[in-house]
Amino acid sequence: MRIAMLGSGFIARFYATSLHAQRRKDRIISVYSRNIENAKRFAKDYGFEHFTDKMEEAVQHPDVDVVLISLPNHLHLPAVEAAAKAKKGVLCTKPLGRTAEEAKKMLDLAEEAGIFAGYLEDLCYTPKFLKSMESVKKGAIGKVLWAKSRETHPGPHSDWFWDMEKSGGGAIIDLGCHCVEISRNFIGKEIRPLEVMCWADTQVHPIDAEDHAIGLVKYANGAIGQFEVSWAFRGGMDLRDEVMGTEGTIWLNNFLRTGFEMFTTGGKDAYVAEKAEIDRGWLFPVGDEAHDLGYPHMFTDMFDAMEEGREPLETFYDGYVVNAILDAAFKSAETKKWEPVVLEDWRGNKSEEALRQAISYDDDYYLIKEEVLPNGDTKLILKHKKTGEVIQRVNS
Amino acid sequence: MRIAMLGSGFIARFYATSLHAQRRKDRIISVYSRNIENAKRFAKDYGFEHFTDKMEEAVQHPDVDVVLISLPNHLHLPAVEAAAKAKKGVLCTKPLGRTAEEAKKMLDLAEEAGIFAGYLEDLCYTPKFLKSMESVKKGAIGKVLWAKSRETHPGPHSDWFWDMEKSGGGAIIDLGCHCVEISRNFIGKEIRPLEVMCWADTQVHPIDAEDHAIGLVKYANGAIGQFEVSWAFRGGMDLRDEVMGTEGTIWLNNFLRTGFEMFTTGGKDAYVAEKAEIDRGWLFPVGDEAHDLGYPHMFTDMFDAMEEGREPLETFYDGYVVNAILDAAFKSAETKKWEPVVLEDWRGNKSEEALRQAISYDDDYYLIKEEVLPNGDTKLILKHKKTGEVIQRVNS
Amino acid sequence: MRIAMLGSGFIARFYATSLHAQRRKDRIISVYSRNIENAKRFAKDYGFEHFTDKMEEAVQHPDVDVVLISLPNHLHLPAVEAAAKAKKGVLCTKPLGRTAEEAKKMLDLAEEAGIFAGYLEDLCYTPKFLKSMESVKKGAIGKVLWAKSRETHPGPHSDWFWDMEKSGGGAIIDLGCHCVEISRNFIGKEIRPLEVMCWADTQVHPIDAEDHAIGLVKYANGAIGQFEVSWAFRGGMDLRDEVMGTEGTIWLNNFLRTGFEMFTTGGKDAYVAEKAEIDRGWLFPVGDEAHDLGYPHMFTDMFDAMEEGREPLETFYDGYVVNAILDAAFKSAETKKWEPVVLEDWRGNKSEEALRQAISYDDDYYLIKEEVLPNGDTKLILKHKKTGEVIQRVNS
Amino acid sequence: MRIAMLGSGFIARFYATSLHAQRRKDRIISVYSRNIENAKRFAKDYGFEHFTDKMEEAVQHPDVDVVLISLPNHLHLPAVEAAAKAKKGVLCTKPLGRTAEEAKKMLDLAEEAGIFAGYLEDLCYTPKFLKSMESVKKGAIGKVLWAKSRETHPGPHSDWFWDMEKSGGGAIIDLGCHCVEISRNFIGKEIRPLEVMCWADTQVHPIDAEDHAIGLVKYANGAIGQFEVSWAFRGGMDLRDEVMGTEGTIWLNNFLRTGFEMFTTGGKDAYVAEKAEIDRGWLFPVGDEAHDLGYPHMFTDMFDAMEEGREPLETFYDGYVVNAILDAAFKSAETKKWEPVVLEDWRGNKSEEALRQAISYDDDYYLIKEEVLPNGDTKLILKHKKTGEVIQRVNS
Numbered sequence A, B, C, D: 001m002r003i004a005m006l007g008s009g010f011i012a013r014f015y016a017t018s019l020h021a022q023r024r025k026d027r028i029i030s031v032y033s034r035n036i037e038n039a040k041r042f043a044k045d046y047g048f049e050h051f052t053d054k055m056e057e058a059v060q061h062p063d064v065d066v067v068l069i070s071l072p073n074h075l076h077l078p079a080v081e082a083a084a085k086a087k088k089g090v091l092c093t094k095p096l097g098r099t100a101e102e103a104k105k106m107l108d109l110a111e112e113a114g115i116f117a118g119y120l121e122d123l124c125y126t127p128k129f130l131k132s133m134e135s136v137k138k139g140a141i142g143k144v145l146w147a148k149s150r151e152t153h154p155g156p157h158s159d160w161f162w163d164m165e166k167s168g169g170g171a172i173i174d175l176g177c178h179c180v181e182i183s184r185n186f187i188g189k190e191i192r193p194l195e196v197m198c199w200a201d202t203q204v205h206p207i208d209a210e211d212h213a214i215g216l217v218k219y220a221n222g223a224i225g226q227f228e229v230s231w232a233f234r235g236g237m238d239l240r241d242e243v244m245g246t247e248g249t250i251w252l253n254n255f256l257r258t259g260f261e262m263f264t265t266g267g268k269d270a271y272v273a274e275k276a277e278i279d280r281g282w283l284f285p286v287g288d289e290a291h292d293l294g295y296p297h298m299f300t301d302m303f304d305a306m307e308e309g310r311e312p313l314e315t316f317y318d319g320y321v322v323n324a325i326l327d328a329a330f331k332s333a334e335t336k337k338w339e340p341v342v343l344e345d346w347r348g349n350k351s352e353e354a355l356r357q358a359i360s361y362d363d364d365y366y367l368i369k370e371e372v373l374p375n376g377d378t379k380l381i382l383k384h385k386k387t388g389e390v391i392q393r394v395n396s
Helices: A010-019 A036-046 A055-059 A073-086 A100-113 A127-137 A171-187 A295-308 A316-335 B010-019 B036-046 B055-059 B073-086 B100-113 B127-137 B171-187 B295-308 B316-335 C010-019 C036-046 C055-060 C073-086 C100-113 C127-137 C171-187 C295-308 C316-335 D010-019 D036-045 D055-059 D073-086 D100-113 D127-137 D171-187 D295-308 D316-335
Strands: A002-006 A027-032 A050-052 A066-069 A089-093 A117-120 A144-152 A193-201 A212-219 A224-230 A238-245 A248-253 A260-264 A281-283 A365-372 A378-384 A390-395 B002-006 B027-032 B050-052 B066-069 B089-093 B117-120 B144-152 B193-201 B212-219 B224-230 B238-245 B248-253 B260-264 B281-283 B365-372 B378-384 B390-395 C002-006 C027-032 C050-052 C066-069 C089-093 C117-120 C144-152 C193-201 C212-219 C224-230 C238-245 C248-253 C260-264 C281-283 C365-372 C378-384 C390-395 D002-006 D027-032 D050-052 D066-069 D089-093 D117-120 D144-152 D193-201 D212-219 D224-230 D238-245 D248-253 D260-264 D281-283 D365-372 D378-384 D390-395
Touching (some): A002 A010, A002 A055, A010 A027, A010 A295, A027 A036, A027 A055, A036 A050, A055 A073, A073 A089, A073 A100, A100 A316, A117 A316, A127 A171, A127 A238, A127 D260, A171 A193, A171 A212, A171 A238, A171 A316, A193 A316, A193 B193, A212 A316, A212 B224, A224 B212, A260 D127, A281 C281, B002 B055, B010 B036, B010 B295, B027 B036, B036 B050, B050 B055, B055 B073, B066 B073, B073 B089, B073 B100, B100 B117, B117 B295, B127 B171, B127 B238, B127 B248, B127 C260, B144 B171, B171 B193, B171 B212, B171 B224, B171 B316, B193 B316, B212 B316, B260 C127, B281 D281, C002 C010, C010 C027, C010 C295, C027 C055, C073 C089, C073 C100, C100 C117, C100 C316, C117 C295, C127 C171, C127 C238, C127 C248, C144 C171, C171 C193, C171 C212, C171 C224, C171 C316, C193 C316, C193 D193, C212 C316, C224 D212, D010 D027, D010 D036, D010 D295, D027 D036, D027 D055, D036 D050, D050 D055, D055 D073, D066 D073, D073 D089, D073 D100, D100 D117, D100 D316, D117 D295, D117 D316, D127 D171, D127 D238, D127 D248, D144 D171, D171 D193, D171 D212, D171 D224, D171 D316, D193 D316, D212 D316
Parallel strands (some): A002 A027, A002 A066, A066 A089, A089 A117, A144 A224, B002 B027, B002 B066, B027 B050, B066 B089, B089 B117, B144 B224, C002 C066, C027 C050, C066 C089, C089 C117, D002 D027, D002 D066, D066 D089, D089 D117, D144 D224
Antiparallel strands (some): A144 A238, A212 A224, A238 A248, A248 D260, A260 A281, A260 D248, A365 A378, A378 A390, B193 B212, B212 B224, B238 B248, B260 B281, B260 C248, B365 B378, B378 B390, C144 C238, C193 C212, C212 C224, C238 C248, C260 C281, C365 C378, C378 C390, D144 D238, D193 D212, D212 D224, D238 D248, D260 D281, D365 D378
């Protein structure tokens, strides 16, 4: 694939480094930046010729197969417009839009133009996530009851994140988009998200947007997605997922505790990891940041999908659903009530079975619980099917 | 201290084992159980003479200094009445009441009788908790923004827990009482809890009460307490606390990951730990369960407090506040809105400062964030004090 | 028990704090220190009257039941002599002697005087250790093949440790005594230690004794004990044990990773844990140091044993065996060969079966290994009983 | 690169999967197997045409740029001969030879033929290892004192491993080669390994080779490399490295504890990870096995090196040094003494400075140690430069 990169900042560089690593055959051949000097430097750093400060010029470059949007949130829509106009495939960084309305426009543009459109939700491509999704799909943890995803750190790298007009919000829009989509994958993308309850506050920073938020997303089968996001966390970047199923549990730690521990008195090693805060004492680097954050697997899926004429794992439609959930979260933070997820375009299941299914113990009783006691006996908690009376029996 | 034990079940035995361990000088001298056989066996097992199936008889035993209530929730109030009548000190297991109204009655009874009254909130006495509270009080993590406590396991041991009339609820009343009080300690007991948002559902078990719930408690200074409780967790007993402060973070794992890991092909070792689910593969026992759950430090504080004529760390008043928060949680789970914490008797601070305080960078700007980049440069995110414009500066 | 404390330094204070904690009924009633001011301060701090700078005076105090030796290594023997003379029970801190010869004298003195003699090997009393020993004894990990114990930190607290004449050596004598006895317990105290191979060096400090050593101890059944000790470790105190059995594995982390993690920007909390090196960044405190290091369980066993007229878990004889192993380690570090463990007084088994026992797969083959492949097939590695030929079979 | 794969077993498939993953541009175009059916199936599985049961045919295929040896150990030398004869670049799986003599022949063959020759020591290419090597080189942990690497699991996959004639040994040759080279990298490849002490035994399996071994490698500057290898470990594959430096510590866990934890009651997920032993309870999968074991980074370095005309990180010379160290280990296990590492061809430093350098505290004293006490005081341990007397000073 020959790629036009739109943007030249932190995330564009992270993407580019991943794209050109490990003897991959895809290549960036053009870069657009609002600042021509940045574009020039970027092209030089990644070893190609064409750079420009006119977005159209990069997008319409005749050799370009696919456009990669690495711009601030408020520029995603114009960039998708440009790609649709040029009939080029498009990959857009997260979040898709600042609102569901904006995301829906991008989705419609792509679908109307008939172009490939991938949503760059990297955290749904981390190796741990992909492998645990396999297990979940095989039934290893039974039915998913609750899926929590947490991303917290001391705050983003660039100024525009902190400007609500450009970003569309604070920690919810920046980090919540990841967490919502992670939970949604675990619970099942075909299951409709119904409503959201969210607390959000600006606890620390002198900004207008929220720097800390917690939200619950209720799905049609009764499962709960949870997001915990903050720009006020101290200690690095905390990226953890937890899933409870009827038959099991999954705990993922993507960043701060991955089996790499270093103590140093020194501080000679300035860069430990993205959003690390300290350079001495006990440090917890990650081995290969881009890989552990999902970039290589994400781009592989995107380009393979393009070539194979299939959808990638994460589509513009997914980005739209995420924005709709976040819209409800913002509203709930204001109204202090559960708010419905408004999805004018729902493509999943129309109805769901409830998670709970009573297990019959015998003709008279349901089984509530079975447990081994310290002395080796088995204790049963049973509920009478008619009277509802709860009793216990100990089998030794 | 000479103790009358009321109750002879799981928790009574856990308490008794702790009380008689490690050459402690306090002794149980009487036990009451509704079932005389159980009382008899208990007395024999713990090496004392007096047992009875009449509560009054144990409470009024002339040698008894203090009454220890280890009964199902619906019997706490009558037991406190008996102790108050006998003018004996009283220690009550958690939760204090099934509701704040019930808890308030117990508080009033104890205060009117002028007896010592301790609330047996063991998880606020674990060695890790006590040590982290010391650090928090010294300011090691700055101002507390958020304190989460999680207790989840596959469900309780005894039948009465599963009967709402006796227990007063499900996982919220059983486990939430711990979590709420842990968060409240970290945030500060003097800070008033204002309102609660709670989701609760019966996702798995054939019961009327909730078997899974998540709640947020908002405090007067803007801090948030969070509880996550479930009777549907698979994998053992998950007991974790997490605290975010403006200057630091605390993560406590009290049970499933404490530096003790064992793999066994066998299954010869029937009892691993409270609520462990499996006896082969990778197991995570705890060294000394009673100690890691806080019992020894709790009883030491209680009896020392009695002798020194001071209040223990956890009082009936604390139990009452916890119940008031749980009442609001139950209500919120129904109304799907934030619900106020009703405290007719508030003994803490009347007002609080907000957590957020803007840091001035220079005459013109507030400092939003300072970060070291991969190349060693320092990037500043600043907000203009008047225009509100957000800019970034890189100092190399 | 009424205790005479000999010594008033770091370990004496750690012991005293444990002895007087948690409403224990035993009490220190006298203290001896070479420095009368220290003795006086100690008595005041722990709330008793009698202090002295004459060892005999403390030992022979008429109210004293048991003498607790918390003195530098070179003073253990004279202190045991004093206790034996006074026919008082005696507890001696680790190591018992500087050499097996010295330890043997203490053992003989105690046995000839008919006094109770306990070896204060606290790390064989940590809750994790005690619980894992239970599992090992029940067969949860099969036959023990290898037991490694590691204790490393940046060096001891007091000057005398660094003086070979007083201490008897460096990290081997100071820390190796713990590690050797931990491994010996896991492997089985009844199994004779045969020979030792040890590397030791002074890699960092300007001292004569070794500050880093690694040793292997071969037991009569073929099991291997391993010790890793250092005074040159950076990052705190690393206390880990690992055990491999034919049916399982045990990993214990007693200090640096116990489920307590704290990040602080601050440094307001000066004392984190014994031998912690840093006061900001990620810190790993322990909840209750004395408890996690085994002191309460150790003293409980010692005093219970005295009262019950039985031997404690760790005796002077154990201390003597440990010293004999360390003697062989020192010798091996010089000769660069395996050196025999010289035990003129061996009280365990005379002979052992070898660990290895071939498992017959069928009439013709032994089973070497059975494994599940990625595709779910089972692969068998078999060895012909007569020809010795190794083959593989895949069962799908 | 166009690759001829020699071999079609477990490791060949692991390599092939890595080579063809993630849109890499290098391609296998021919495969040789002793069994033509296996060769055929391999070619089909990895999507290319040419397969053969004649090694020469694959090696001399005109389109082949590089030969990749994935054969049992005893076939490495003939395969290198074939590549040298054909003047094709060659990559050889670990260990290079069964002995240093064999490895030296391969080294000489490659150097005489002037072909590129890479040693496929994947564990020196894991992302964690590469990143920690960067830190070590920057001085983050000071001078390396000790570097331990451990690889233990329940035994290898294929029959030939268990046959000493084909493999050259047991766990030492199979796993020790990794561990030795990991330690050697941390300590410094330019520093000469002097001598080895090794214990080895056949503790469990009915085989002739060792199934458990521990070895120490002494380097010219006094640093110690340690390897712990076993085919008798229960619980999965334990891959851990630990490094002690004068200014810091590194702990790497490459496989069993990487931040991915799953509990399952089920057992529906048959393949968890390489050498996992169990399919229910707590499981510890890795996200991307090939990546976490270093394959992608290894092949990237190898092919980049070929194209750039430079040496790869791991060369045949390195493989030769490793074999020389293992030769000494085998000998030491027999003689029970330290055995010299025989290197007729040493290309590193001729001499080294000792690690230890005394730190002067003032004119009179060396500083042994500085420590913060529980009360906040600082204690200094000092040694007189002339008298050697050790004293302590407390500064409050």
